[in-house]
Amino acid sequence: MSANAIQMTGRLEPRAAWTAEGCSLAKALDVVRTRSAFLILREAFYGATRFEEFTGRTGLSDPVTAERLRELTEAEILRREPYREPGQRTRERYRMTDKGAELLPVMVALMQWGDRWLQRRGAPVELRHEGCGARVHAELRCEDDHRVGVEELELASGPGARRR
Amino acid sequence: MSANAIQMTGRLEPRAAWTAEGCSLAKALDVVRTRSAFLILREAFYGATRFEEFTGRTGLSDPVTAERLRELTEAEILRREPYREPGQRTRERYRMTDKGAELLPVMVALMQWGDRWLQRRGAPVELRHEGCGARVHAELRCEDDHRVGVEELELASGPGARRR
DNA sequence: CAGCTGGCTTATGGTCGGCTGAGCCAGCTA
DNA sequence: TAGCTGGCTCAGCCGACCATAAGCCAGCTG
Numbered sequence: 001m002s003a004n005a006i007q008m009t010g011r012l013e014p015r016a017a018w019t020a021e022g023c024s025l026a027k028a029l030d031v032v033r034t035r036s037a038f039l040i041l042r043e044a045f046y047g048a049t050r051f052e053e054f055t056g057r058t059g060l061s062d063p064v065t066a067e068r069l070r071e072l073t074e075a076e077i078l079r080r081e082p083y084r085e086p087g088q089r090t091r092e093r094y095r096m097t098d099k100g101a102e103l104l105p106v107m108v109a110l111m112q113w114g115d116r117w118l119q120r121r122g123a124p125v126e127l128r129h130e131g132c133g134a135r136v137h138a139e140l141r142c143e144d145d146h147r148v149g150v151e152e153l154e155l156a157s158g159p160g161a162r163r164r
Numbered sequence: 165m166s167a168n169a170i171q172m173t174g175r176l177e178p179r180a181a182w183t184a185e186g187c188s189l190a191k192a193l194d195v196v197r198t199r200s201a202f203l204i205l206r207e208a209f210y211g212a213t214r215f216e217e218f219t220g221r222t223g224l225s226d227p228v229t230a231e232r233l234r235e236l237t238e239a240e241i242l243r244r245e246p247y248r249e250p251g252q253r254t255r256e257r258y259r260m261t262d263k264g265a266e267l268l269p270v271m272v273a274l275m276q277w278g279d280r281w282l283q284r285r286g287a288p289v290e291l292r293h294e295g296c297g298a299r300v301h302a303e304l305r306c307e308d309d310h311r312v313g314v315e316e317l318e319l320a321s322g323p324g325a326r327r328r
Numbered sequence: 329c330a331g332c333t334g335g336c337t338t339a340t341g342g343t344c345g346g347c348t349g350a351g352c353c354a355g356c357t358a
Numbered sequence: 359t360a361g362c363t364g365g366c367t368c369a370g371c372c373g374a375c376c377a378t379a380a381g382c383c384a385g386c387t388g
Contacts (some may be wrong), residue, residue, distance in 0.1 A: 005213065006291070023289070024282060024289075025271060032206045041303045054243060061376065063378095088386070090385095100168065106277060125322055128173070153292070158325075228345075253356070
């Protein structure tokens with residue numbers, strides 16, 4: 001067993017007896033699989049709401065941006081809502097739903113991995129805890145609030161597992 | 165400003181004055197952008213090391229598996245090493261490097277989002293803390309160990325920012 | 329009422345990600 | 359020596375992802 005692999009317990013042992021069919025990771029990737037979707041979500045977290053902001057800040061083309069916004073809205077990660085600036089006509093803007101907001105740990109985790117392994121001089125952008133000002137990162141915790149490393153993880157069958 | 169967006173501080177305000185060029189998230193996505201790469205990493209975390217395990221458990225075809233293993237090895241996320249089972253010839257297997265292991269929070273975060281929003285009956289597979297047995301999840305913390313929600317985040321310029 | 333702007337859509341084409349099906353090579357086993 | 363198995367490679371194809379270039383429409387501003 002590799003040093004960086006997760007231990008198996010209970011009904012998941014032996015590994016040869018099951019596959020990850022119906023896996024939540026695969027399902028999540030079916031919803032947000034593309035680079036463009038991640039970039040649009042990044043900008044949504046950064047506060048972008050208007051079409052032009054999304055294209056301008058991500059460098060994506062108009063057609064891709066439009067298609068992705070449609071898909072993310074369809075998936076209820078973004079919500080379209082009308083708005084009106086003074087002296088302007090009514091337009092649509094895009095805001096994060098709670099479902100979308102819960103993708104934040106994914107984004108932060110990816111970003112910090114990039115900061116650590118792919119940048120020379122460290123993070124170009126840092127996340128800070130408002131008020132306290134300390135840097136923010138994503139980490140694994142158990143419900144008893146212990147910090148958890150790879151070697152301390154066990155896999156177990158959950159409530160959504162298919163019985164056979 | 166949307167309720168689910170991050171606040172800006174200091175040199176990052178106003179947002180119109182900067183773009184996320186050189187962003188770590190985009191760089192990370194350049195390394196692991198495909199569904200197949202995520203699935204292979206999932207299986208590597210679950211303990212797979214041999215070519216046949218990767219193809220069998222992910223459902224990916226041979227050519228894609230081979231190409232992805234090559235790319236992940238090239239990116240130093242996996243490491244090839246020779247091994248030999250008794251009465252067999254020497255073969256190669258793939259193991260996670262430390263760089264690869266640090267992608268675990270990304271995988272866990274994606275998986276838990278899928279568990280929460282895309283499954284009917286909850287997680288098919290659960291992660292537990294070895295020994296203590298409590299369920300494990302990914303979350304955001306600051307260096308002072310406070311739990312951090314979306315509305316409590318601030319963006320600031322980091323050491324790797326481009327000055328102009 | 330002409331023009332401009334924001335927010336798109338349409339058309340076209342290149343590159344990438346994935347599949348199937350076939351073949352190849354090393355070395356063990358019969 | 360012939361076959362089998364694991365770990366691949368090669369060829370050919372299709373659909374998804376992304377770009378560029380152009381056009382469209384609503385409604386404000388001159």
